Amino acid sequence: MGGLVGLERTTVPLIGSHTFGLTKALTNLAAGALTARFRRKQLLVTGWLIGVPVPFALAWAPSWGWIVAANVLPGLNQGLTWSMTVNMKIDLVGPARRGPATGLNEAAGYTSVGATALISGCLATACGLRPVPELIGAVFVAAGLGLALVVRYTAAHVALELARHTEPLPGTGSTGLSAAFARTSWHDRSLRGASQAGLVNNLNDGLTRGVFPLLFTEHGLGIAAVGLIKGLYPILWCIGQIPTGHLADRIGRKPLVVTGMFVQAGGFVLALALLDRPLLAGVLSAVALGIGTALVHPALIASISDHAHPARRANALGTYRFWRDIGYAGGAVIAGLLADAFGLDATVITAAALTAASGLLAARWITERHRAA
Template sequence: MSTTPPGAPARELAGEATRETDRPARLGLRENWLQFTLLVVVTATVGGLVGLERTTVPLAGSEVFHLTSDLAVFSFIIAFGVTKALTNLAAGALTARFRRKQLLVAGWLLGIPVPFALAWAPSWGWIVAANVLLGINQGLTWSMTVNMKIDLVGPARRGLATGLNEAAGYASLGATALVTGYLATSYGLRPAPELIGVVFVVAGLALSLAVRDTAAHVALELARHPGAAPAPATGPGLWQTFAHTSWRDRSLRGASQAGLVNNLNDGLTWGVFPLLFTDHGLGLAAIGLIKGLYPLLWGLGQIPTGHLADRIGRKPLIVTGMLVQAAGLGLALVLLDRPLLAGIVSAVLLGLGTAMVYPALIAAVSDHAHPSRRANALGTYRFWRDIGYAAGALLAGVLADALGLNATVVAAAVLTAASGLLAARLISDKAAH
């Protein structure tokens, strides 16, 4: 039987935090606005780095590297999705051994080669390898920024905190996709569009070095949490949390499957839309507009939807958002005779639907996870969510090669609607604490 006192984890975390800074920890957005704002800017650089790929890389696969299989073109998304998903899962366990700030900085160091590889890769294999590094970078940096923001604000403002976090990342992603489309029109698919990433890497690393760790804030929340705090999840605890989040808890299971399908349709459209709209006569600037508008609305829309999730609950936004996304996918085909209109309408609905879903899902997982297990629970949820990128790209490649791009979009619409209905059945808005 363990002899560790119930309050020991909180005291250990507090001791670590004291070595980081002598300032007393306080929970709340207003109390931590400076650190929170700094983390918002860091998240913007994280999103900008992955935004480099949204417009140009699928077209580079077919036009620069002359790949003839859609599955081969989408292989870079599969590599990114699998790596990011596994890193998300590992990130939760790594927080038991390393501070969040250390993992954040490590993620940026691993991302340094990415823009250079995308700009000058001599073969498609280099692009795939760059996306392995990008997946690790995104898994560590995005996981740590969202965890640190949740640590700072406490339980009352999680929806707003996650909304601001995701808004910064995806608005930057969308703006970068838009800019790379225009750069590609003027200067070609490579290297000019990809070299914007150097700015994101330098800025993200420099700002991350200035961020303070949030161990003291976790300790403070643990001390206030009703009941004894269990030991932090290490070793087998990760797999216990994985099983609890993935299957045993109905609400967490519902959130995990919704996150997976949400990113499945994003991964699918990431690869399919540039090829689909190019086939229907749109140029790079128009495709950049479509690929930029979707994450811009997705990002900026999360500020009001994150706040709304704190007021009306998580479930209404999750269910409605999935159904809106399904409608956006369907209308992309219904209006395809007017491809620019089809792309814009689809991008608007996909962006708004995802803006409803994203912060509400992260907040729902945080609601149902004990603070000492939250990092692992969020890591598990983000594992399932981001494995959706790989699943979407794989599904898109197989269906597009066999049945065509249109059938691939139909499949995504059906799966997204079904996931929304399943979320309505499984997710409860009753928080765990």
Template sequence: MLTARFRRRQLLLTGWLIGTPVPFILAWAPSWWWIVAANVLLGVNQGLTWSMTVNMKIDLVGPDRRGLATGLNEAAGYVSVGATALLTGYLATHYGLRPAPELIGAVFLAAGFGLSLLVKDTAAHLALELARRPAPAAGDGNLTVRPSFRETFGRTSWRDRSLRGASQAGLVNNLNDGLTWGVFPLLFADHGLGIAAIGLIKGVYPLLWGVGQIPAGHLADRIGRTPLVVTGMLVQAAALLLALALLDRPLLAGVLSAVGLGLGTALVYPALIASVSDHAHPAWRANSLGTYRFWRDIGYAAGALLAGVLADALGLDVTVLAVLITSVVDTGGS
């Protein structure tokens, strides 16, 4: 919605400014409500900065390399998340929980804001793309007319089949992610694994998820988006099946399932973003991508809540099975 009034670079810089208080609040917060406030600011920061980097890369590369561009962007983000987790863990071990680990965020904010000052806006690239897109014929939905955010939200969420399918697949993918983050540590702990082994399992997953998006994005440009989305969801389902089938050897089950989940998610992530970019007109593409990311990322929260409900009611094994079935069923809508 904001992209209709402001340029990408303006929103990118604003996002970094809004995030400036976050590391300092986390480092010296006197109460839990300060932590909540910091998370609100962090959410706005991430929404603006990450969304604008995605949109700017898509503006720059054109339709033929969107998969690779989004794969590079997502890979950089998620590999950095993993590396930062390792770094903050080291700092917490040696210097305590506060303030040293949190102040690393101040370094990142300064770097992000400084680099954003050097970045050129992509408005000219977007204008060129708009000029090259033909005007729609009468009655085809007026796709070149800039619709309201409400209209774009509806089109991306349910009216347009392709955009709806991408939003649904993104939500299910992150629903699975939220479920596994909550369930896997408990599941493998119940079968005898210690903290170090569980940490290894949870570390392998995001590492492969991040790095794997670069070749996956390139592949999405070569063979299309749908094959990668369907394959990725099926690979995730197979990984969950391995987790259940090999529980008598929990470390092997955990590592193999983490590898499968990481590779499966890597196939899905850049392909879905590129798919939304393909089907949304550049006049309203940023709003469409924002809507898609809303549905995708709300899957984290829904997955975490669902994990708790299912695990309490039916047990951990049944919860993993439910995730598996969801992944398989979703391939039909992709």
């Protein structure tokens, strides 16, 4: 899954990427509702079947319009496949080991995003933008579809968890999409706290992708130095989710979420406070943002799973992932508007304030339900 995302990050224009992000966010939302009618494995296989034309469409699309349209397919593919792998892993490990399962899943996916972006960039340099870089996606699609066909169903694990779950469905008991969306987005305090933190966390990713290269080149750094800064952030974020996933099971979800948001806010502060030494400022801010994101990511997914009734979990996760992925596109838009109106420094200050406020809201709204090991 991560490989297919990384494929389009290097060689597809930004307008196509935004189409992909919006489609993925909406499909995340729909995927939870679809689990009421279809099994997780069926949706996983369907997602990979939708992805089959993607590398070929990107490789030989005759116009930019086709490329934009082609990015709808990977958005549908990722929304279904990534949502189902998260749900299936949570089904399999049960309540006691959600942190490590989600940490490993996210680390594997996002590490593959970065690695494939690097490989496709090298291929584009050597062989041109099309069709060679895109065709490595055929390998990812074949592997993903093959694995999806042999993976086992997880319905029995869900049934066992439901049988052991002593709490009745709260409220009206509705498991529909609209009710789950309202509950996860606002009515349930803990789910609301996790959703807003996920939105702001990904908003930071979209904002830094647009603002940091401009900020640091404006203060004298070259392309290589900016590339180092931009590379550190996702590397620490990806690899860091493996230990932080385990940590979420040991000390709980809420401490990691709140700490991670404040560490990210500190990263933005460092970016401005040390600008007289721009390389140091960039490296330290990237480290803080990467560590902060690694703390937050698996803990938020585990927290959503803790607070959602097993019968509603797929819908709750779909709603959370919708808000989280909308944050990425929103970050790019907000960064552009603020930078145009008030300048780069003001944009970074706003990001720091917004992230700190999100941490305070998470501290106020999220309650800890996981029993620390």
